[in-house]
Amino acid sequence: MNPKLNLLQVYCGIASLMVVLTHGNKIVAGELQQNDLYLLQIFHFGWIGVDFFFVLSGFIIFYIHQSDIGKPDKFTPFLFKRFIRVYPLYWSILGLKILVSLFSTAKDSIYQRSADEIIKAVLLLPQDRSILESSFIGVNWTLCYEVFFYCIFGFLILKNTKIYQTIIFA
Structure with missing residues (x-):
């Protein structure tokens, strides 16, 4: 991958972690039957990682294949x-x-x-x-x-x- 795009790998990792934490939050909340537990709400924003992946994917496809x-x-x-x-x-x-x-x-x-x-x-x-x-x-x-x-x-x-x-x- 182009060295200029290395930072995108970091962003990808962060977005992945956000999504995993959100899903983990839902699983833990379901197991504990505590949907209103404040500590679990910290990771509620992780769905943003999915949107980021869509934007990132579009950028990378365009960046790599714009000459096509x-x-x-x-x-x-x-x-x-x-x-x-x-x-x-x-x-x-x-x-x-x-x-x-x-x-x-x-x-x-x-x-x-x-x-x-x-x-x-x-x-x-x-x-x-x-x-x-x-x-x-x-x-x-x-x-x-x-x-x-x-x-x-x-x-x-x-x-x-x-x-x-x-x-x-x-």
């Missing part, structure tokens, strides 16, 4: 790199989650999910909001947005027109 804009021959390598970066690890973790769910008696087991939900989860297509809040599949929502962003940026690589630029920057 309007060059259709760069589209396939761009998509391949994005696919390899996201799907193999995601499918591995999702597969493990589904496997564990097969042996679970919890109300959120795989048996409670429709084929449509599973297919959307595998392909990283957006899910219904109720699934996001109540299902082990729902935690993939950030990757759904990331893949959507990759597709939009891919269109800019294919065709660098004013209309695509306007849509993307909007």
Whole structure:
């Protein structure tokens, strides 16, 4: 990575820590059944880390691939790199989650999910909001947005027109 971007690694680490602390806060509050415990409220702001990741991801994709804009021959390598970066690890973790769910008696087991939900989860297509809040599949929502962003940026690589630029920057 370009030495100028090293500080972004630090910011990424801070944002990751914020997200982990927020999720940890929710777990601890749930286990203690103390949602109003003041000490736990310290980490409530950690959701900002997710937004930061989205902004950072957009910046890095643009920074790295700005010279590819309007060059259709760069589209396939761009998509391949994005696919390899996201799907193999995601499918591995999702597969493990589904496997564990097969042996679970919890109300959120795989048996409670429709084929449509599973297919959307595998392909990283957006899910219904109720699934996001109540299902082990729902935690993939950030990757759904990331893949959507990759597709939009891919269109800019294919065709660098004013209309695509306007849509993307909007």
